Amino acid sequence: MNIHSKRIAVLGGGNMGALLAKGLVASGNYAPEHITVTRRNIRLLDALAKDGFHVTDNNKVAVASSEIIVITVLPQQLNKMLDTIKDDVDPEKHLIVSIVSGVSGHDITSRIGKEVQVVRAMPNTAIAVRESMTCIATGNASKANMELVKQLFDTVGETIEIHEELITSATALCACGIAFFLRSIRAASQGGTEIGFHAAEALHMAAQTAKGAASLLLTQKTHPENEIDKVTSPKGCTIAGLNEMEHFGFSSALIKGIIMSANKAGGLYTEDK
Ligand SMILES: NC(=O)C1=CN([C@@H]2O[C@H](COP(=O)(O)OP(=O)(O)OC[C@H]3O[C@@H](n4cnc5c(N)ncnc54)[C@H](OP(=O)(O)O)[C@@H]3O)[C@@H](O)[C@H]2O)C=CC1
Ligand SMILES: O=C(O)[C@@H]1CCC=N1
Numbered sequence: 001m002n003i004h005s006k007r008i009a010v011l012g013g014g015n016m017g018a019l020l021a022k023g024l025v026a027s028g029n030y031a032p033e034h035i036t037v038t039r040r041n042i043r044l045l046d047a048l049a050k051d052g053f054h055v056t057d058n059n060k061v062a063v064a065s066s067e068i069i070v071i072t073v074l075p076q077q078l079n080k081m082l083d084t085i086k087d088d089v090d091p092e093k094h095l096i097v098s099i100v101s102g103v104s105g106h107d108i109t110s111r112i113g114k115e116v117q118v119v120r121a122m123p124n125t126a127i128a129v130r131e132s133m134t135c136i137a138t139g140n141a142s143k144a145n146m147e148l149v150k151q152l153f154d155t156v157g158e159t160i161e162i163h164e165e166l167i168t169s170a171t172a173l174c175a176c177g178i179a180f181f182l183r184s185i186r187a188a189s190q191g192g193t194e195i196g197f198h199a200a201e202a203l204h205m206a207a208q209t210a211k212g213a214a215s216l217l218l219t220q221k222t223h224p225e226n227e228i229d230k231v232t233s234p235k236g237c238t239i240a241g242l243n244e245m246e247h248f249g250f251s252s253a254l255i256k257g258i259i260m261s262a263n264k265a266g267g268l269y270t271e272d273k
Contacts, residue, residue: 006034006148009066011059011081012073013037013045015125016099020072020156021053023127027155036062063088068152071098071108075268078103082111091116095145097152099123101171102268105139105164117141119149122170123156124178132157133177135170172262180257185210 008030010017021037024030032052037045038059045055056062063069063085073081078100089096089112096118098108105118119141123134134153138146146161153159162170185206192202216227232239 006068007066008035008068008070009059009062010035010037010070010072011062011085012071012077013039013048013055014072014074016123016127017070017072018045018048019125019128020070020099020123021048022051023130023132023156024152025051025053027130029155036065038062059084060088063094067093067095068148069094069096071096071100073100075100075102078108078269079111082108086112086114089114089116095119095141095148097121097149100269101175101265102168102270105141107269109140115140117145119146120164120167121149121153122167122175123153124175126178127156130156133174134159135162135167135174136160137162137164137167139164168266169262171265172258176258176261176265180254181210 008021008024010021013021017037017039021032021035024035025032032048033054036054036056037048038056039045040057042055042057045053049055054062054065059081069085069089071078071081091114094116096108096116097120098105098118099121101122103120105120108118109115117138117140119136119138121134121136123132126132127134132153134157136146136149136153136159141149150159150161185203188206188209189199189203192206193199197205213227216222217224220227228238228242232242
């Protein structure tokens with residue numbers, strides 16, 4: 001079975017919901033008329049409607065006209081939203097894909113009161129440029145449905161399957177990770193401005209340098225320290241700068257931030273109940 005022929009409901013057309021809908025169409029594998037996007041403030045979906053997507057503030061209508069239900073509301077909005085669709089979800093017809101942080105597949109089936117198949121997916125905002133690192137996991141979906149969901153997210157980046165207990169860790173490393181790397185690039189550009197470049201050129205130079213560093217690892221499959229060793233000339237300026245950063249806790253700050261985000265992600269749903 002091919003997922004590209006299925007109709008998709010994106011429930012919660014905010015940042016991620018809208019980016020996902022647009023990314024799927026940009027991939028060339030989905031037509032906008034096969035995708036229905038919902039949110040309560042429907043005026044904010046005007047741009048998507050202009051692009052040919054179905055838009056509605058009625059989740060029941062979206063669910064009735066789709067086979068794949070992608071849930072993209074905030075954790076604290078989930079229960080109210082699920083209550084609007086639980087009578088319409090049909091385990092024989094629907095597959096649920098949830099990108100909601102901190103919410104297990106079991107939390108969703110319990111709230112709906114039906115053993116519908118649920119796949120959790122953790123993409124990041126780079127779906128906008130089809131460069132997401134998306135992790136998928138499930139407690140109850142079939143192999144065939146996992147393959148369908150992989151096909152869906154493969155169109156907006158790279159997808160890997162992980163165990164469900166690691167999806168919170170994937171949230172911190174990959175979903176929050178976009179912000180961490182962006183802040184690093186921003187900080188590098190601020191350093192660049194202080195040593196002589198205009199802000200815009202410093203930002204461009206820092207971003208392209210970061211892209212080059214990531215590409216070295218992804219294409220050469222080497223370890224970062226091997227690549228760092230090639231940059232650090234003896235008694236040179238790179239090792240001087242790198243050691244200064246480490247004295248100020250560069251690696252430690254990133255590691256501690258990722259652990260903090262993972263701990264927070266794990267509690268996003270329960271702390272709001
Ligand atoms: N932002 C990110 O980088 C990532 C986020 N996530 C997860 O994705 C989810 C969405 O995050 P994000 O896009 O940033 O959040 P947003 O707040 O931008 O989007 C949530 C959307 O849900 C809509 N919504 C709320 N209640 C309902 C409802 N009952 N029916 C229909 N729509 C509803 C809201 O619009 P309105 O108020 O108009 O209804 C809002 O636009 C979260 O669970 C987050 O954990 C996962 C990976 C990355
Ligand atoms: O900050 C958040 O809670 C969401 C989940 C991962 C990225 N953004």
